[in-house]
Amino acid sequence: MSNTVNLGNGKWAIKDSELLGYSLTDDAELIALTLDVSRASSGTRVNASGLIETVEKILSGDKVTNGDFSNGTTDWSNPSYGGNNSATISIDNGSLKVQKDNNLDWRSAFVSQDLINYTFGKEYKVQFSLKDGNTNGGEVFVRSLFDSSNSAIVEKTLTDDWVQYTEYFTPDRGDSISFGVVEWHEAGSGQYYFIDNVSVIEVNRDNLARIDYTDSVEGVLLTEPQSTNLNYYSEDFSQWSVENSSIVPNTTISPDGTQNATTWNVNTTNAKIQRAIGSLTIGEEYTVSFYIKAESPMDIGIGGIVTATPTISVTTEWQRFEMTQTSSSTVRYPQLKYAGDLGTLYIWGAQLEESSHATSIMPTYGEIASRAGDVINNGGEAINFNSAEGVLFAEIAALSDDETSRSIRISDGSSLNYVAIRFNNGGSNRIYTRVNVGSSANYFYLDSSHNITDMNKIAIRYKDSDFATFINGVKVSSQTSGSLFPVNTLDTLSVHGSNETSEPFYGKTKNIQVFKEALTDAQLITLTTI
DSSP: OOOOOOOOOTOOEHHHHHHEEEEEEEOOOOEEEEEEEEOOOOOEOOOSSSSSEEEEEESSSOOOOSTOOOTTTHHHHOBBBBTTOOOOEEEEETTTEEEEOSSSSSSGOOOEEEEOOOOSSEEEEEEEEESSSSSOOOOOHHHHHTOGGEEEEEEEOOSSEEEEEEEEEOSSSSSSSEEGGGGGGHHHHHHEEEEEEEEEHHHHEESSOOEOSOOOTTOOEEEEEEEEESSSSSGGGGGEEEESSEEEEEEEOTTTTSSSSEEEEEETTEEEEEEEEEOOTTEEEHHHHHEEEEEOOEEEEEOSSSSOOOEEEOOOOEEEEEEEOOOOOBBBBBEEESOOOEEEEEEEEEESSSSSSSOOOOOOOOOEEEOOOOOOOOOOGGGGGOSSSEEEEEEEESSSOOOOEEEEEESSSSSSEEEEEESSSSSSTOEEEEETTTTTTEEEEEEEEEEEEEOEEEEEEETTTTEEEEEETTEEEESSSOOOTTOOOEEEEESSSSSSTSSSOEEEEEEOOOOOSOOOOHHHHHHHHH
């Protein structure tokens, strides 16, 4: 019988946000093997519904009561500041109306829910909806302590339509969730706005597997290198320079499922929207990317790394467009510009990163945002593997053909004894299989005839004097010499090289299997056939 660690084909398993592989014993009983996921920051993915979301583990129930205001104004109040209150709260069409009624300090016009039991240093997700009444675009501060600027969570500009917001924060003070309009400082009375759908939940966004459905209905394990979005405002295009055109924020549903995409009206030639990004390194590759759709199909230009601006064809469906170029200046301007067509576009998710390709979205709200590299390791133990014979199989794709080494291997945890499938450095589209025993390679094969950014099925068979590699249903290499490992040498499945920083596998992993017997050619052709 075979012993299988299976990470795909509809058999992904998430238990308490841990990634589980599976070991198939001789009596066909499935035993879960926990694979450790290391990523010391949050990360996004495309979920099964096609929406971009931050992968997170919910650690608490909603700490806000009556956040939908179905019970009137219960649990909400206008807290006193300096002994004064200057706002009244009421229910208007099911939402909370906050109105300033006295010409007093703006901090006396907050609305709050108190006694929220924050654990300082933990991370929380706050969600809320805002709509303007008659403030003409007032700015709302959201805080965990209404009278302390050091407790600020975020600042949002009111619009004439409801906008749902999701923010993350780590409190170090405060015991409330509070909303207040900064323009109300000594501003008279009669101004009002609306709040709805408020919730606060403790979450964990670190060290969680990202099962991504961008191009697979079954989902793939997404592992990416460290990257940083150098663009300070990925969604708020009101902070960008707009030329010969106009924008309207928060007008339509974006790829993350909320109403935070911006309308860009290109109604004249020489239209442009751009933002200056400094501190680039001359001679390094950078990738700029946007999510864009149009009211009607049209062509625009995307650019900003160098002078040339390629033309892209935008449809009525959201698409992510990216352009990679080598910087010729320390300051560049990621931009969209007129390219011959006039019309209405919708834009969201602007990203600039020092990379040869666009990585998953890293939202920014006034400062850069980074995502740490993913590491997957510690699958199995000696009993799950056979050092005398077996097969390592992987169904994988690279994120880009960037000529770096990326490994999946079973080993003894060292750089001496292992069976590996690797995207290899030194050239384009290099698939490398290797069996290393002690200090020597008893078998290796290098293939460069496949596109590594496609999903490839790769298997390596290892047995005394019987080694072979199969790719996409074809036996591409074999060897009838060479010895194997001592008993119980192999004891670890890892999605990297000999350690976490050596050859980490950055890519898309649909399936990994480890067989405890050397399968036949016919079996391996069936296993690897696309």
